[in-house]
Each structure stands twice: as C-alpha cells, then as structure tokens.
Amino acid sequence: HDYWWNTKNKMDKFFAENGFDTINILHNNHYSYEGYGICGTRGWISDNGEPADQKVLAREAGRLALSIESALKAGLEPVVFLHYPPLFGNSCNYDMLEVLHKYGIKKCFYGHLHGKAHAYAINGIRDGVEYRLIASDFLHFDPLDITKIVQSDNL
Template sequence: MDIFPGWEGYLPRLEANWRKLITPEDTVVLAGDTSWAMNLNDTKADFALIQSLPGQKWLLKGNHDYWWTTTRKMDKFLAASGFDTLHILHNNACIVGDTALCGTRGWPFDDVAAQGEKLMAREAGRLRMSLQAAGDTPRKIAFLHYPPVYPGASAKELVEVLNEFGVTECYYGHLHG
C-alpha cells in the first residue's frame, strides 16, 4: 500500500516541468524542506540536482531542513561545493530588478506554548530584518515556509510585519493535502 499515492516518479516530473518553465535568467525561491539530509555535507546529492536546474535558486529554511546551520557555514559550503546558483534567503533579501525577495521560515501560529511564542517572535524579527535588507526597493515579495494565514486564523506577529512593510504578495510552502 502506497501511503503517498501519486508521488511515484515525482522527481522526473518535477525536473521536466522545471526545465520546461524556468530559464537560466529566472530566480526561484524554494520555500523549505529542500533536503531530508541530517547534516550539510549530506545535502550534496540533493543540491547537485537543484544546481543542475536552470535559474538562480534561493533556499528558505523548512521544518525538515535539519542540515540548516549558520548562513556563513552554508554560504561557505555552497561556494566550496561549486553550487553557484544556490543561495540562502535568511535575514537578507534578494534584489531582482525593482523587486526584493524576502523571507524566513515563520512558525505555526497555533503553537501557543511559551517556546512557540518565543520562536514566533524570533521569526517575526527575522522577517523584519529581511524586509529591512530590501531597503527602498519599490516592490517587496515575502516568502515563508509556514503559511501566515489560515481560514479563520493567522500568525498575527508575521502579518503585522508584512503589513508594516506594505507587502502585498506572500508565498509559502508547508502545505499538507
């Protein structure tokens, strides 16, 4: 019994569609859960595949990116490994023309435990730093791993930061279903 029906052969389909839609001049943000590796060195096979695809790729942290370490270590690893089309989107912004791509992982809004509140405040601060790094770029697009809004509920701290900076577009991953 396949617990993920329809996932068979997803990688060749993903690669074929990517190559059909993305050009070397495009910029793509991957909204987290990029590799199941447990440490940075073990990401090489996954990153080699992503490197082989057209475009500049900016990686956000997801809840399953256990390999994620400091930006400095990741940047050094990417450079040493020849992954020159992979970049880390974390406390910074990627400027493409008149648009700034900003983002952070975010946090599940329904985690009301003290630790959850602390992590949400940290992620709101990281989102703010990323948006500040965009400077006065006219258009700011935010990317998060966790959705900031669900039907009937939202991550108030993140939504406030998005509104503070006039963000009108926000894209996210971590979708189930």
C-alpha cells in the same frame, strides 16, 4: 521539506566546498529582481501556544522585518516568501501578519501545506495582501511563474 540549516555561514561554506554556486541563503536580507526585493524567512506556527513557540515566532517576525527593511533601503518593492503560512483556515499568525501590514506588503507566497490541508489554504487577497500557496503538490508539480503575479496589480 521542513529540515532547516543551522547557520548561513555553515551553508555558504557547504555550498562553496561542494561546488554549488547558484544557491544563496535568504537570511535577514533580500535578493533583487527587476525592481522587486525578494524577502522572507521560514516563519513558524504555534498550535498549542507554547512559550518556546512564541520565542521562535518573535525571532522569525524579526528576521522578516530585517529582510523587508533591506529591500526597502535598496529602493525595491518587497515581495515576501515564507515556508509556513501566515494564515491558515481560521488561524492567524499575528506576529507575521503584523510585519506584513507594517511594511505594506502586497504579495506573500508560502508553502508547507500538503494534501487535505490545501482545502484550508488562503489564496487571494485578505486585508490588502495577496496570498498564494505555492507548495509543489498544490501546483501539481508544475512550477508557477510568479513574475506574472508579482507584476499584476490585483489589489
């Protein structure tokens, strides 16, 4: 949790060398599933507005845009997955929200929040996007079948 890989090439090499042939990295790309493009990036949060955080936020927003664009070019409806929430309580990650709205994203799944932070999670529709916290402890370690959510038209 919250440990990140350095480069996609290094991870692909590690997977190959260790016999992991069912794991793929989502990085500036998408994966197709029944007419949907699974898109996403890590995201980021900025608690203090540090210049270094702004740089990471801009990079992550760019990665998300590239991921979504790859799905759209393939004629797929993008569904977004982020590690960090784009909304949390009264806080907004405007860099990520701008990308979601620019591309008309309808479904966004995210994690990162645990324990007492669940109380501030955004679950439901906000500004035309359905947000779902899918952190394992929030789901009581019972995996969520997201296909039912993705295929529903709650908007």
